[in-house]
Amino acid sequence: MFLDNRQVAMDSALEALADSIDYFQDNLERLRPSLRDALKPHYEARSRSMSKLQELARQHLNMLPRDADVERDDYMWLWSRLKSFVGNESQVVIGELLEQERVLMQALSTLYTHPLPDAIEPVIEECLKGCRALIRELYNLQKQRQ
Numbered sequence: 001m002f003l004d005n006r007q008v009a010m011d012s013a014l015e016a017l018a019d020s021i022d023y024f025q026d027n028l029e030r031l032r033p034s035l036r037d038a039l040k041p042h043y044e045a046r047s048r049s050m051s052k053l054q055e056l057a058r059q060h061l062n063m064l065p066r067d068a069d070v071e072r073d074d075y076m077w078l079w080s081r082l083k084s085f086v087g088n089e090s091q092v093v094i095g096e097l098l099e100q101e102r103v104l105m106q107a108l109s110t111l112y113t114h115p116l117p118d119a120i121e122p123v124i125e126e127c128l129k130g131c132r133a134l135i136r137e138l139y140n141l142q143k144q145r146q
Contacts, residue, residue: 003063006114009107010057016107017050017127020100027093035090035141039097042134049130053123060117094142101135 003011024043028036057063108128116124 006116007061007063009111009114010053010061010063013104013107013111013124013127014050014054014057016100016104017046017053020097020104021047021050023100024097027096030089030093032090035094038137038141039134042130042137045130046127046134049123049127053120053127056117056120056123060120091142094138098135098138098142101131101138105131105135 021043024039031039105128108124108131111124
């Protein structure tokens, strides 16, 4: 089944949401407990938003769930570990979490360029607000640790 442009944009946004949650969960042990505790509520809220958006995409856009790109995840994990040899591990993870947020913001912005059902827009807005809040938190944590 081929996807139309709107479905492709939704798929990209859902994939970016899932990737950001997966990356955080995969790297929890690399963060100091205080950082982990500060970031965890953001990712729990994101997970809830992603579930809502997946359900709405199934209902309104006739989309089926897809699996994540495992090879990409493996590459990102390896590259992150290599960078940690020359830098502070928590700072490396924070930098990569910020990059995940940039990708997610771009995917959500692209999604807004398509006509969307009314039920979907508030969830996208919730995701964007969560993204902005997480970016602020990550920058604050980055400043505190330098």
